[in-house]
Amino acid sequence: MKWYYWVAIIPPVLACITCLRLIIRLVTPGRPEDFSVPAGNISESIRYAYTSSMNPARKETAFLHLPTYAAGIIYHAGTFLSLIFFPFIWLQLSPSEPVIFITSIVLVSSALCGIGILIKRMTNSRMRKLSNPDDYISNILVTGFQVTTVIVLNFSSAYFTYFIVSGLLFLYFPVGKLKHAVYFFAARYHLGLFFGRRGVWPPVNEK
Amino acid sequence: MQGNTPKIKPGIFNNHPDSRMITNMNSCVHCGLCAESCFFYLATKDERFMPGRKADLVTSVYRRYCTWQGKVFPKLVNARELNGEFASEMTDLLFGACTMCGRCSMHCSTGVDVPYLVRLGRTMLSEMGFVPATLQSTVNAALESGNNMSIPLTEFLDTIKWMEEELMDETGDPLSRIPVNEKRKEILYTLNPREPKFYPLSISAMAKIFYFAGESWTLSSEMYDVTNYAYFSGNNKEAAIIAERLRKEMKHLDCNTLVLAECGHGTRAFRWEAPNYLKQQFPFKVISSVECIADYIRKGRINLDPDKIKVPVTIHDPCNLVRNGGVINEQRYILKQFVKQFIEMEPHGIDNFCCGGGGGQLAMSEFNERRMKAAVIKAEQIRQTGAKIVVTPCHNCIDQLTQVNIYYKLGIKLMTMAEIVAEAIIPHKTNF
Numbered sequence A: 001m002k003w004y005y006w007v008a009i010i011p012p013v014l015a016c017i018t019c020l021r022l023i024i025r026l027v028t029p030g031r032p033e034d035f036s037v038p039a040g041n042i043s044e045s046i047r048y049a050y051t052s053s054m055n056p057a058r059k060e061t062a063f064l065h066l067p068t069y070a071a072g073i074i075y076h077a078g079t080f081l082s083l084i085f086f087p088f089i090w091l092q093l094s095p096s097e098p099v100i101f102i103t104s105i106v107l108v109s110s111a112l113c114g115i116g117i118l119i120k121r122m123t124n125s126r127m128r129k130l131s132n133p134d135d136y137i138s139n140i141l142v143t144g145f146q147v148t149t150v151i152v153l154n155f156s157s158a159y160f161t162y163f164i165v166s167g168l169l170f171l172y173f174p175v176g177k178l179k180h181a182v183y184f185f186a187a188r189y190h191l192g193l194f195f196g197r198r199g200v201w202p203p204v205n206e207k
Numbered sequence B: 001m002q003g004n005t006p007k008i009k010p011g012i013f014n015n016h017p018d019s020r021m022i023t024n025m026n027s028c029v030h031c032g033l034c035a036e037s038c039f040f041y042l043a044t045k046d047e048r049f050m051p052g053r054k055a056d057l058v059t060s061v062y063r064r065y066c067t068w069q070g071k072v073f074p075k076l077v078n079a080r081e082l083n084g085e086f087a088s089e090m091t092d093l094l095f096g097a098c099t100m101c102g103r104c105s106m107h108c109s110t111g112v113d114v115p116y117l118v119r120l121g122r123t124m125l126s127e128m129g130f131v132p133a134t135l136q137s138t139v140n141a142a143l144e145s146g147n148n149m150s151i152p153l154t155e156f157l158d159t160i161k162w163m164e165e166e167l168m169d170e171t172g173d174p175l176s177r178i179p180v181n182e183k184r185k186e187i188l189y190t191l192n193p194r195e196p197k198f199y200p201l202s203i204s205a206m207a208k209i210f211y212f213a214g215e216s217w218t219l220s221s222e223m224y225d226v227t228n229y230a231y232f233s234g235n236n237k238e239a240a241i242i243a244e245r246l247r248k249e250m251k252h253l254d255c256n257t258l259v260l261a262e263c264g265h266g267t268r269a270f271r272w273e274a275p276n277y278l279k280q281q282f283p284f285k286v287i288s289s290v291e292c293i294a295d296y297i298r299k300g301r302i303n304l305d306p307d308k309i310k311v312p313v314t315i316h317d318p319c320n321l322v323r324n325g326g327v328i329n330e331q332r333y334i335l336k337q338f339v340k341q342f343i344e345m346e347p348h349g350i351d352n353f354c355c356g357g358g359g360g361q362l363a364m365s366e367f368n369e370r371r372m373k374a375a376v377i378k379a380e381q382i383r384q385t386g387a388k389i390v391v392t393p394c395h396n397c398i399d400q401l402t403q404v405n406i407y408y409k410l411g412i413k414l415m416t417m418a419e420i421v422a423e424a425i426i427p428h429k430t431n432f
């Protein structure tokens, strides 16, 4: 193994430690104290918050913005796929040709979605006003990670570039919005807790 | 207020280091998809009114003072210094452009609880003395006089006497009464001070329902105010003082059930928030008057004329009672007993749009123009139903919709739930 393989493992380890630290910080205080008498089924509501509540037919932010919503889903799927491939690439385990082919198609699509979202953020006035430099940097790093994953899967000479880009992404993880990889799950939990306690979720026809 | 240099107190965030706060401070991904969920944005297309931007006002202060990223790279993560100018901007948007209706959080891509953040922001502004003077004067009135309209005791008791005479006319029973300060009754019933002040007939309407249900109930002259505007001002100490008065009066009169009058935020503030201000679970039952009426119908304690209301009727769902309070189907169950043509607004129920009067907006006259402009969404919803009567179980919504009715020339009649039920009630002999 070349020297940079050993260096390349440091950033993802640090990112994992950050994830763990965030989870401990969220879990340690326990469920927020609430003295009101519950009116609904809290665990059903939490289940609903992670599942049906995100059904595009129900979620206004999804059905009013279907192309953006779909692009977001594909983009996130590409990110997870790239992350799954990271240990295999690091261990230099080469997948079979069909797997490389299908993965490449998915990752090219997801990277294009990422570029589309970035362009929207840069050109749409309301998105520009909502965005800060972290939003752009996070998008560029994640899209870059997906693109270099495709490249390294197809051209073994690209390992160095791949590890540079993935390293930057993992090092940047604790800084900005990429942390929503953890906070997203916490946010759904708290929303389920809130609406469940008050008997709002799951909606009555699903109870 | 805004002209003074504020005493900076972002330390409020350190007082709530629970996972709910940490989560909400860090979850917005700035996707911007929530814009259309907010009626302020929909009505005006003003980008400052996007829920994500309102949330960002609060989280940017958190990042600046409570995170290393905000301290080291403030520009990178938009961490903002809390100065007088920024506090004024926050006051304008957090008080004047959000009713804390919660519609955005229900649809948010990730699940950010925007009204929770807005209220945290209001609490911070309250600690800095930035609560709009109009809203604070409503809170002060409640703190000083015991009700938010500063109604003197004699005036209140005179109104109740007058309504008792109305009740006798309605029931035809000269012994029918509106009990005040009677101990050990089943129910202590509260009022929105707008009732004794402007809409006293809604008191006699509810009294008529209690009469025919054969209920054992009382009002209190000491503490009848269901509202708690300190919930909106963000001042938890003042909210606790107001809530504690009602809890104490319940204990003093030794009743079993507290029935909260038709007031969305009052119901929310006492049933869901007050136990947390006071750090205790109440030893008595707390229900809304809508649930109480629905229960009477289910148990056959009151009978309603199924042919009574023939004109088209719709319902406006008060955000604090419905989306934030879980009283979703009871009002529909009640109306369907005696309304021939019941038409839903679209969207309705937990997806309803706010009328625009929530969040303390009605008390803050400085935002009147914006409030009426934003109400176009609700006005159009009502117009599309073709309803002649709009029922809403909230006196605050009644006030706002009365103004909307005039402003947008809707030609509708507004009624509370008690008023419309009292009209449809079939008189029968009671045990009293």
Ligand code: SF4
Binding pocket: A061, B027, B028, B029, B030, B031, B032, B033, B034, B035, B051, B052, B055, B107, B108, B109, B110, B111, B112, B114
């Ligand atoms: S939908 Fe949620 S995550 Fe997206 S901008 Fe709005 S508040 Fe933020």
Ligand code: SF4
Binding pocket: B037, B038, B039, B040, B050, B051, B054, B097, B098, B099, B100, B101, B102, B103, B104, B105, B114, B115, B354
């Ligand atoms: S809580 Fe309601 S008023 Fe406030 S930002 Fe969200 S949708 Fe708009």
